[in-house]
Amino acid sequence: MRYGLLFLLCISIASAAQAEPVLIKNQDNSLSLSIYNRNLALVKDIRAASLQSGINDVIFDGVAKQIQAETAIIYGDGIEVKEQNYSYNLMSYNNFIKQSVGKDVTTIRTNPTTGENIYETATLIGEASGRPILKFDYGIDSDFPGRVVFPNVPAGMSNQPTLAAKLNAKQSGEKNLYLAYLTGGLGWRTDYVANIRSASTLDMTGWVTINNESGIDYEQAKIQLIAGDINVVRPIMARNFAAKGMVTMAFADSAENSVNVEPESISSYELYTLPNMTSIKDKQTKQIALLEKKDVTYKKEFNLTTPLYFGNEYNEFEKYHPNITYVIENTAASHLGISLPSGTVRFYENDKNGNLQFIGSDNINHTAKEDTLKLRLGDAFNISVSGKITKTKEKELERQPNRLCYKLKMLKTYDVEVTVNNAEDIDNTVILTQSFPEDYAIVKENIKSSSKNSTERQWSVDVTKNSKKTLTYTVEIKSTDHICD
Numbered sequence: 121m122r123y124g125l126l127f128l129l130c131i132s133i134a135s136a137a138q139a140e141p142v143l144i145k146n147q148d149n150s151l152s153l154s155i156y157n158r159n160l161a162l163v164k165d166i167r168a169a170s171l172q173s174g175i176n177d178v179i180f181d182g183v184a185k186q187i188q189a190e191t192a193i194i195y196g197d198g199i200e201v202k203e204q205n206y207s208y209n210l211m212s213y214n215n216f217i218k219q220s221v222g223k224d225v226t227t228i229r230t231n232p233t234t235g236e237n238i239y240e241t242a243t244l245i246g247e248a249s250g251r252p253i254l255k256f257d258y259g260i261d262s263d264f265p266g267r268v269v270f271p272n273v274p275a276g277m278s279n280q281p282t283l284a285a286k287l288n289a290k291q292s293g294e295k296n297l298y299l300a301y302l303t304g305g306l307g308w309r310t311d312y313v314a315n316i317r318s319a320s321t322l323d324m325t326g327w328v329t330i331n332n333e334s335g336i337d338y339e340q341a342k343i344q345l346i347a348g349d350i351n352v353v354r355p356i357m358a359r360n361f362a363a364k365g366m367v368t369m370a371f372a373d374s375a376e377n378s379v380n381v382e383p384e385s386i387s388s389y390e391l392y393t394l395p396n397m398t399s400i401k402d403k404q405t406k407q408i409a410l411l412e413k414k415d416v417t418y419k420k421e422f423n424l425t426t427p428l429y430f431g432n433e434y435n436e437f438e439k440y441h442p443n444i445t446y447v448i449e450n451t452a453a454s455h456l457g458i459s460l461p462s463g464t465v466r467f468y469e470n471d472k473n474g475n476l477q478f479i480g481s482d483n484i485n486h487t488a489k490e491d492t493l494k495l496r497l498g499d500a501f502n503i504s505v506s507g508k509i510t511k512t513k514e515k516e517l518e519r520q521p522n523r524l525c526y527k528l529k530m531l532k533t534y535d536v537e538v539t540v541n542n543a544e545d546i547d548n549t550v551i552l553t554q555s556f557p558e559d560y561a562i563v564k565e566n567i568k569s570s571s572k573n574s575t576e577r578q579w580s581v582d583v584t585k586n587s588k589k590t591l592t593y594t595v596e597i598k599s600t601d602h603i604c605d
Contacts, residue, residue: 141177141178141179141284142169142170142171142176142177142178142179143178143179143181144167144168144169144178144179144180144181144297145167145181145182150165150166150167151163151164151165151338151339151340151341151342152164152165152341152342152343152344153306153338153341153342153343153344154344154345154346155306155307155308155330155343155344155345155346156307156346157307157308157309157346157347157461157462158307159304159305159306159307160302160303160304160306160307161302161303161305161306161307161334162300162301162302163183163184163187163299163300163301163302163303164298164299164300165180165298165299165300166296166297166298166299167180167296167297167299168294168295168296168297169294169295169297170293170294170295171199171287171289171292171293171294171295172289172292173289173290173291173292174288174289175202175286175287175288176286176287176288176289177284177285177286177287178284178285178286178287178297179282179283179284179285180194180282180283180284180285180297180299181282182281182282182336183206183281183282183283183299183301183336184281184301184303184305184306184334184335184336185281185305185334185335185336186303186304186305186333186334186335187206187281187283187301187302187303188301188302188303188304189204189206189283189301191301191302192204192206192283192299192300192301193298193299193300193301194285194287194297194298194299195297195298196295196296196297196298197295197296198289198290198291198295199287199288199289199290199295199297200287200288200290201285201286201287201288202285202286202287202288203285203286204283204284204285204286205283205284205285206281206282206283206284207281207282207283207284211273213250214247214250215274216270216274217244217247217250217251217252217268218247219274220244220270220274221244221245221246221247222243222244222245223243223244223271224241224242224243224244224271225241225242225243225244225252225254225268225269225270225271226239226240226241226242226268226269226271227239227240227241227242227254227264227266227267227268227269228266228267228268228269229265229266230266238266240256242254242255242256242261243255244268245260248262251263251264252264252268254268281335281336283299283301303334304334305332305333305334305335306330306331306332306333306334307330307331308328308329308330308331308345309328309329309462309463309464310326310327310328310329310410310460310461310462310463310464311326311327311329311407311463311464311466312324312325312326312327312460312463312464312465312466312484313325313326313327313465313466313468314416314446314465314466314467314468315467315468315469316467316468316469316470316479317415319420320417320418320419321415321416321417321418322416322418322467323412323413323414323415323416324411324412324413324416324456324465325409325411325412325413326409326410326411326412326460326463327407327408327409327410328345328392328394328407328408328409328410328461329405329406329407330343330400330405330406330407330408331404331405332400332401332402332403332404332405332406333402333403334402335402336402337399337400337401337402338399338400339399340397340398340399341397341398341399341400342393342394342397343393343394343398343400343408344391344392344393344394345391345392345394345461346389346390346391347389347390347391347392347459347461347462347486380410380411380412380413380458381393381394381395381410381411390459390461390486392410392461394408410461411458413455413456413458414455415455416448416454416455416456417448417449417453417454417455418446418447418448418454419446419447419448420444420445420446420447421444421445421446421447421549421551422442422443422444422445422500422503422548422549422550422551423442423443423445423496423550423551423553424440424441424442424443424505424550424551424552424553425552425553425554425555426440426505426507426538426552426553426554427440428507428508428509428536428554430509430532430534430556430557430595430597435508435509436506436507436508436509437505437506437507437508438506439504439505439506440504440505440506441499441500441501441503441504441505442499442500442503442505442550442551443496443498443499443500444480444496444497444498444499444500445494445495445496445497446467446493446494446495446497447492447493447494447495448492448493448495449492449493450487450488450489450490450491450492450493451489451490457489458489459486459487459488459489460484460486460487460493461486462483462484462485462486462487463483463484464481464482464483464484465481465482465483465484465493465495466478466480466481467479467480467481467495467497479497479498480497480498481497482495482496482497502542502543502544503540503541503542503543503544503548503550503583504540504541504543505538505539505540505541505550505552506538506539506541507536507537507538507539508536508537509534509535509536510535510536510537511534511535512532512533512534512535513532513533514530514531514532514533515530515531515532515533516528516529516530516531517529517530517531517598524604525602525603525604526602526603527600527601527602527603528600528601528602528603529598529599529600530598530599530600530601531596531597531598532596532597532598532599533563533594533595533596533597534594534595534597535592535593535594536591536592536593536594536595537590537591537592538552538581538590538591538592539588539589539590539591540552540581540583540588540589540590540591541583541588542583542584542585542586542587542588542589543586544585544586545585545586546585547582547583547584547585548582548583548585549580549581549582549583550580550581550583551578551579551580551581552578552579552581552591553572553576553577553578554576554577555575555576556575556576556577556595556597557575557597557599558574558575559597559598559599560575560595560596560597560598561595561596562577562593562594562595563594563595563596564592564593564594565579565591565592565593565594566590566591566592566593567579567580567581567591567593569593579591579593
């Protein structure tokens with residue numbers, strides 16, 4: 121009988137010990153982040169835990185406030201997950217009030233005459249718009265002018281979000297638990313600096329800007345960036361409990377980060393693994409060097425789509441300024457040849473006195489190797505284009521009666537001239553593009569054109585410095601109209 125009681129007592133002690141949750145904290149160098157362009161990240165963590173054989177209640181301390189709890193994955197050798205719960209009941213004045221209703225609290229008012237504190241005991245009987253409703257011996261006060269002191273932290277409230285799980289361990293001992301989940305509040309973008317060195321070369325550097333609004337700090341994490349538009353089944357309905365505050369900027373020392381990070385392909389996306397462990401604080405924006413390329417070759421173009429309309433009337437345009445376009449081939453021959461994530465490219469150039477000047481910027485999409493970058497920086501100040509239709513004529517080709525209507529086929533001929541004025545002190549080339557109806561033909565031109573597509577034609581007009589050059593051409597356009605009397 122005595123041994124039976126001793127056995128039951130041991131079982132009771134073991135059960136009591138088992139009921140105490142195991143708090144699992146972060147380990148050094150065990151955290152990694154895969155960050156996507158769409159305010160989304162996959163957090164991967166390894167945490168050590170001492171587990172007993174059978175059911176264990178564990179708490180993962182310090183998970184992101186914007187965690188998508190339904191995406192959490194917990195696994196480990198000899199571990200079976202029975203249940204998991206996410207607690208976002210964080211410490212705040214409103215939460216203290218809501219969870220202390222029905223309890224006695226201490227109130228503090230200041231005596232307006234003496235300045236001394238007046239301490240009283242009241243029962244918190246409710247709240248309205250975040251303000252306490254207090255019951256004193258003398259009555260109920262719904263607009264208390266002082267402070268409320270709470271006797272303790274309400275059950276289940278913590279200073280940071282937690283993920284709790286019920287695990288079944290096959291054996292007792294030290295276990296590595298693997299935790300992965302998706303969270304909002306983390307995103308990245310790329311910013312490039314193109315520094316013009318000569319009429320044909322530039323230096324390009326790329327920086328990754330990571331923004332952390334997820335609600336927690338990430339200490340010494342391995343960072344991987346996913347470039348590409350990943351599909352998410354549903355919108356991220358993340359709770360953002362982060363307090364509003366000033367965003368701090370942390371610029372990584374390029375000497376500590378090797379540049380020219382080579383991406384790898386993963387499921388048709390590009391994966392960039394940053395070489396060094398990085399810490400990203402909550403409410404912090406951090407920049408990390410991604411690439412540095414010297415003597416990248418480029419070509420400067422001036423482009424204008426001429427706005428002539430080929431209808432029945434003459435029309436013209438005056439002093440249109442062409443776009444300034446920098447064309448860069450993303451190839452090894454051009455000293456680039458690396459997959460470029462989408463981002464903003466900002467161009468700088470030194471003036472004659474050596475002072476650095478900003479000359480424009482443009483956005484780029486994800487650009488693979490062997491692709492071409494065309495970046496529009498603005499409109500050329502000293503180059504202008506004017507044009508007009510100088511002559512038009514019509515010729516009837518066919519008339520087919522059809523009851524009260526008839527089908528009329530016409531051939532319309534237009535003579536056009538477009539003049540480029542180059543007021544710069546250097547020779548320039550302006551590429552002119554004109555749209556036409558589908559059934560057209562260029563029958564005469566003084567500068568050879570090329571077909572951009574089925575309805576657009578291009579001319580490259582070379583203009584020497586401080587001079588003008590005129591493009592002339594004749595175009596025939598066939599049209600069919602249905603006319604009813």
